[in-house]
Amino acid sequence: MPNPIKKPLVIVTRKLPEVVETRMRELFDARLNLDDKPMSQAELAEAVKVAHVLVPTVTDRIDRSLIAQAGPQLKLIANFGTGVDNVDLDTARVRGIIVTNTPGVLTEDTADMTMALILAVPRRLAEGTALLKDSAKQWTGWSPTWMLGHRIWGKRLGIIGMGRIGQAVARRAKAFGLQIHYHNRRRVAEEVEQELEATYWDSLDQMLARMDIVSVNCPHTPATYHLLSARRLKLLKPTAYIVNTARGEVIDENELARLIETGQIAGAGLDVFEHEPAINPKLLASHSVVALPHMGSATIEGRIDMGEKVVINIKTFLDGHNPPDRVHAAMF
């Protein structure tokens, strides 16, 4: 920025942890959303007409038509989140708007939640707790053949997307005795493969057909939209489970629901959905599905760290430097 603005207008679309909001107020002319009411497209359009910096989240659609309405003063979209599939990166680039995200700080939390789902689905955690809480089905006591799930130790876990989160999942899963397999655009470094004792599959199709559990850990991009298509989902063994803490759009959700309903896939642990907040009702009705409301990175520590990254990105940019977490479409 050639002429640094004293107090740039930073519009934040959702409520953030108080400590982050306080810091933003100190540094910027921060317009916060204290009620946390999601902004409509019309409200977002008003925001981009006046803001120097916009701080959106996964719930905001920063698409081509919205960016077209931005005033010339909008120079930075500092996304509060790692995934940037909510932002049209190409249009932003053409308009000379820089986009940043918050990588790294939610890796461990998201990997924890992934591991929780890897355990929860085969071991029927949600079913067990629902049963105890349902007074109509009084528990009559232990039985040797009751609530039997499946062992995860010794089984094959196929990770789709071996980036930071995929590797953090692999580290945890290895400690639980799972054999690590993965598919990624590029093979990871040999030391990483050795540490994780991970087997690389160039062919996603071949990997899918052999896994006991599949975990989706890749970003949602045009190339990964419905990567788990109807055809690929049918390659899974009927005893296989799917876990998704990445983005719903990577899986054909209707087909997944149908295959679980008809017993062609054993179950799923889902933290994300294709049309959030809508969820295919068949998934919610299934005993074999553990569904969570997109809370993979929902820890107070994580949210504060994310906010800190957003502040650093904005501050660095306004001070005339390249923000540390700048993203380009080619990175994904």
Ligand code: 8YV
């Ligand atoms: C965030 C996420 O909560 O950062 C991401 O990509 O998926 C989530 O964990 C959300 O996106 C915040 O915008």
